[in-house]
Amino acid sequence: MLRELFLGFIRVHILFHAGEAPVWGAALMEELARHGYRVGPGTLYPILHALERQGYLRHEPRAVEGRIRKYYRITPAGRRILARAQAQLRELVREALPARGRSR
Amino acid sequence: MLRELFLGFIRVHILFHAGEAPVWGAALMEELARHGYRVGPGTLYPILHALERQGYLRHEPRAVEGRIRKYYRITPAGRRILARAQAQLRELVREALPARGRSR
DNA sequence: TGAGTGATATCGGATGGCGATATTACGCCG
């Protein structure tokens, strides 16, 4: 139901988290689920691949407890895109969110 | 470049504006352009049709200065979806936006 | 009537979404 509404939000989440600390796919899925986005692997992994192909993420495989994870972190280009998304977000909030919990 | 990031934002804009006052396609395109989203008619109109098909908008043709415009306004179901989007937006802001211009 | 104009509609190739299913790679245990 209108998932296309949230796919952009999800990407912002991903870029942001990948900018804070390296993240891997499965952890992202849990994180997103905590935020109310139900995203399956068939959705998430292609998104990660696309973000990497576009140069916004880069991954590095790492062995953790005998498992191999691909840790993604943001690239400089990714930071630029994230900054633009955050600016748009700020504007969207200023315009389309009832002024609450905000000031100045 | 990563337009899929913004398509959700655009939909929030549309639903919000249609909740404030009746809007027609061409005016929305200008409005969105002012906010930095470059959206052509081949993108916007199918989105309006889809939102209407899903029951979030309803249109009413009206003659204005000899032209026919389709004024869209939000439906109750649209308001519910918008409220959910706004909630997600608030959460996204709280999480992924550097605390600035916000309090508590 | 026909040129002009604001507004909306459609077409079609490319791309993306996503549930279901498969694959990979390791530890563990007998």
Added chain:
DNA sequence: CGGCGTAATATCGCCATCCGATATCACTCA
């Protein structure tokens, strides 16, 4: 060592969406 369990990631295939280009529509005015 096999082969089972499991965490993590990958892929398949169908369907929906995207969107620039182009067409259509409806009305005014000369």
